[in-house]
Amino acid sequence: EPEVTQTPSHQVTQMGQEVILRCVPISNHLYFYWYRQILGQKVEFLVSFYNNEISEKSEIFDDQFSVERPDGSNFTLKIRSTKLEDSAMYFCASSERRGVYQPQHFGDGTRLSIL
Amino acid sequence: DQQVKQNSPSLSVQEGRISILNCDYTNSMFDYFLWYKKYPAEGPTFLISISSIKDKNEDGRFTVFLNKSAKHLSLHIVPSQPGDSAVYFCAVPVGAPGGTSYGKLTFGQGTILTVHP
Numbered sequence: 001e002p003e004v005t006q007t008p009s010h011q012v013t014q015m016g017q018e019v020i021l022r023c024v025p026i027s028n029h030l031y032f033y034w035y036r037q038i039l040g041q042k043v044e045f046l047v048s049f050y051n052n053e054i055s056e057k058s059e060i061f062d063d064q065f066s067v068e069r070p071d072g073s074n075f076t077l078k079i080r081s082t083k084l085e086d087s088a089m090y091f092c093a094s095s096e097r098r099g100v101y102q103p104q105h106f107g108d109g110t111r112l113s114i115l
Numbered sequence: 116d117q118q119v120k121q122n123s124p125s126l127s128v129q130e131g132r133i134s135i136l137n138c139d140y141t142n143s144m145f146d147y148f149l150w151y152k153k154y155p156a157e158g159p160t161f162l163i164s165i166s167s168i169k170d171k172n173e174d175g176r177f178t179v180f181l182n183k184s185a186k187h188l189s190l191h192i193v194p195s196q197p198g199d200s201a202v203y204f205c206a207v208p209v210g211a212p213g214g215t216s217y218g219k220l221t222f223g224q225g226t227i228l229t230v231h232p
Contacts, residue, residue, distance in 0.1 A: 042223070043204065056219055
């Protein structure tokens with residue numbers, strides 16, 4: 001069964017450094033998402049992406065965050081200058097077509113640890 | 116943001132018995148509901164969904180019930196198996212104000228299910 005893949009599985013970065021989290025969505029999916037889960041908290045929506053532009057973003061997704069689909073397969077989340085509170089599990093997801101009724105498929109996440 | 120609430124942080128069940136996981140929501144305009152399962156070190160996996168035009172949806176051992184008047188849904192697992200031990204999340208797609216939803220999901224806090232052999 002096709003799956004969403006994320007790399008790396010664990011990223012350790014010094015505060016203030018830039019970090020790029022990578023995702024390869026399922027190949028025929030058109031809608032892409034990033035979520036995060038801080039330890040002990042809910043899974044939270046960050047951003048959705050369709051047709052090479054952001055469709056929606058949460059208040060968490062400030063100017064320090066950006067997303068990109070640099071080629072036909074990768075989808076990246078960049079944090080420009082990391083803060084301690086950015087430490088979390090980051091999940092990429094994709095869905096097959098537009099609409100609220102398509103379940104999103106999630107990757108296994110990248111654990112981001114900011115020191 | 117408490118649009119979706121799972122009030123039981125954990126549930127422990129004997130193998131072969133029924134597991135019932137509960138979820139409450141606040142907005143009567145929500146029209147689609149999903150359940151995800153999550154194992155440690157893995158991402159959420161879609162399990163089952165239900166549209167608001169239905170009050171029940173069944174898939175093998177998993178059944179989701181929707182009570183719109185109470186704004187409550189539940190996931191029943193019968194019979195429960197040790198491999199069902201995981202965190203279960205209910206989730207709702209929430210639309211952007213004034214626009215078409217792209218399926219942004221709002222999750223509950225999750226319930227840790229432990230099924231004992």
